[in-house]
Amino acid sequence: MENEHIVGKFDDDLDRIKNEILEMGKLVKKQLQGATNALLSFDTDDVDALITTDRRINGMNKTIFRHAEQIIAMRQPMALDLRLALLATSIASELERLGDYAKSAAKRVRKLTESSSGEKTLSLIGEMSRIVQEMLTEVLMAYKKNDIEKAAEIRVRDIDVDELNKKIQKTAIKSIREFPEDTETLVHLILLARNFERAGDHIVNIARQVHQIVTGEDLKASN
Amino acid sequence: MSMNGSIIDTKNLDVFYGNKQALFNIDLEIEEKQVTSLIGPSGCGKSTFLRCINRMNDLIPICKITGKLNIDGQDVYDPSVNVVALRAQVGMVFQKPNPFPKSIRENVAYGLKINGLTSSKSELNDRVEWSLKAAGLWNEVESRLDDPGLGLSGGQQQRLCIARAIAVRPRVILMDEPCSALDPIATAIIEDLINEISQEFTIVIVTHSMAQAARVSNRTAFFHLGELIEVGVTKEIFTNPSNEKTQNYITGRIG
Numbered sequence: 001m002e003n004e005h006i007v008g009k010f011d012d013d014l015d016r017i018k019n020e021i022l023e024m025g026k027l028v029k030k031q032l033q034g035a036t037n038a039l040l041s042f043d044t045d046d047v048d049a050l051i052t053t054d055r056r057i058n059g060m061n062k063t064i065f066r067h068a069e070q071i072i073a074m075r076q077p078m079a080l081d082l083r084l085a086l087l088a089t090s091i092a093s094e095l096e097r098l099g100d101y102a103k104s105a106a107k108r109v110r111k112l113t114e115s116s117s118g119e120k121t122l123s124l125i126g127e128m129s130r131i132v133q134e135m136l137t138e139v140l141m142a143y144k145k146n147d148i149e150k151a152a153e154i155r156v157r158d159i160d161v162d163e164l165n166k167k168i169q170k171t172a173i174k175s176i177r178e179f180p181e182d183t184e185t186l187v188h189l190i191l192l193a194r195n196f197e198r199a200g201d202h203i204v205n206i207a208r209q210v211h212q213i214v215t216g217e218d219l220k221a222s223n
Numbered sequence: 224m225s226m227n228g229s230i231i232d233t234k235n236l237d238v239f240y241g242n243k244q245a246l247f248n249i250d251l252e253i254e255e256k257q258v259t260s261l262i263g264p265s266g267c268g269k270s271t272f273l274r275c276i277n278r279m280n281d282l283i284p285i286c287k288i289t290g291k292l293n294i295d296g297q298d299v300y301d302p303s304v305n306v307v308a309l310r311a312q313v314g315m316v317f318q319k320p321n322p323f324p325k326s327i328r329e330n331v332a333y334g335l336k337i338n339g340l341t342s343s344k345s346e347l348n349d350r351v352e353w354s355l356k357a358a359g360l361w362n363e364v365e366s367r368l369d370d371p372g373l374g375l376s377g378g379q380q381q382r383l384c385i386a387r388a389i390a391v392r393p394r395v396i397l398m399d400e401p402c403s404a405l406d407p408i409a410t411a412i413i414e415d416l417i418n419e420i421s422q423e424f425t426i427v428i429v430t431h432s433m434a435q436a437a438r439v440s441n442r443t444a445f446f447h448l449g450e451l452i453e454v455g456v457t458k459e460i461f462t463n464p465s466n467e468k469t470q471n472y473i474t475g476r477i478g
Contacts, residue, residue, distance in 0.1 A: 005475050006476065
């Protein structure tokens with residue numbers, strides 16, 4: 001899409017921040033994966049490690065902010081370059097929030113009791129998490145390649161996540177009626193699904209920001 | 224987007240230096256009492272365009288101009304136009320401050336005298352004072368108006384040149400890289416002054432500093448290889464230009 005800068009170091013600075021976002025995104029995806037694995041196997045062994053890694057993700061968000069600040073102060077970017085620097089901080093914040101959702105999902109696993117009444121709900125959550133993780137991979141690709149078509153597909157894909165969330169709620173409520181003794185676990189599952197649904201929304205925000213970097217158009221504002 | 228209506232407009236303006244064409248088919252409207260920046264790489268024709276407005280290019284024998292350039296609907300290149308009167312209407316400030324080797328007072332009074340614009344000594348003094356105040360220089364020079372203009376600092380000399388330009392109350396002030404020989408503080412003072420005087424005058428400024436164009440102007444026109452590529456509201460040009468050449472230029476990319 002864009003040509004190289006006359007000052008090569010400027011490209012290096014922008015590349016660095018892009019790579020940092022991609023690294024952060026990969027780590028967030030691993031967190032979502034880890035939280036989902038813990039959930040599906042009722043295994044809390046990795047929860048502490050997931051919480052520790054979340055602190056690292058928070059640190060990456062701060063580093064990206066600092067590097068964006070340096071680009072703005074030292075290079076006075078204009079137009080596309082300014083959006084690359086500014087929106088890097090927004091995307092990093094969205095990823096940081098996604099990390100928080102993974103962390104709180106992992107922590108919630110500790111509160112669950114394994115029971116057959118939640119199996120169907122759980123498998124739907126597993127399906128939902130898989131879609132969210134795919135969306136995250138796709139949005140990182142779209143960001144890497146400034147691909148606004150791919151970013152648009154991700155915004156559409158989120159509808160599936162929302163639908164799944166509704167289905168999970170219905171299924172869980174039905175199970176609560178049938179097995180009132182498992183209410184606590186099923187309520188936790190509803191809240192877990194909500195976590196992944198919110199994660200999908202943050203990925204959509206990133207997809208919008210990719211669109212804004214490339215076109216200058218803020219889809220949220222124009223909606 | 225026109226707030227005040229255009230004061231200058233060109234149609235199919237071509238400029239040639241001998242066989243070499245410097246401007247191609249320029250259609251540009253410049254709005255009254257606004258600051259318009261002309262930007263673009265060296266040799267893009269922005270200074271040539273600026274110099275067409277007050278017919279400074281007439282001084283170059285091989286220069287040939289075709290097409291229309293109107294100020295208030297009047298064709299500037301019509302044979303009946305008095306060039307001296309035109310230049311009183313369209314003042315100019317250059318890259319290097321160029322005060323006359325005269326006193327501060329005489330520098331500002333010069334244009335008023337040769338154009339016979341004041342009828343008494345007190346009116347002349349009032350106009351000198353008004354101009355120096357408008358140029359933000361009065362407080363620094365009021366006690367030494369008869370000292371030589373060339374004794375001032377670079378930034379002060381440039382403000383003296385601006386005072387000299389506005390003394391005759393032109394409609395338009397052309398500025399050709401007015402800050403490129405000044406330090407950042409003197410530059411900031413001139414930029415603040417441009418903002419002040421644009422309430423009263425139309426300003427067209429050529430600048431190599433994109434940051435300066437972004438700071439001082441309401442509208443920006445981007446020239447490239449003698450063509451006008453894009454003109455628009457400065458905020459748009461510097462955040463989301465519609466032409467790729469403009470984007471490459473303002474972001475410092477290889478075009």
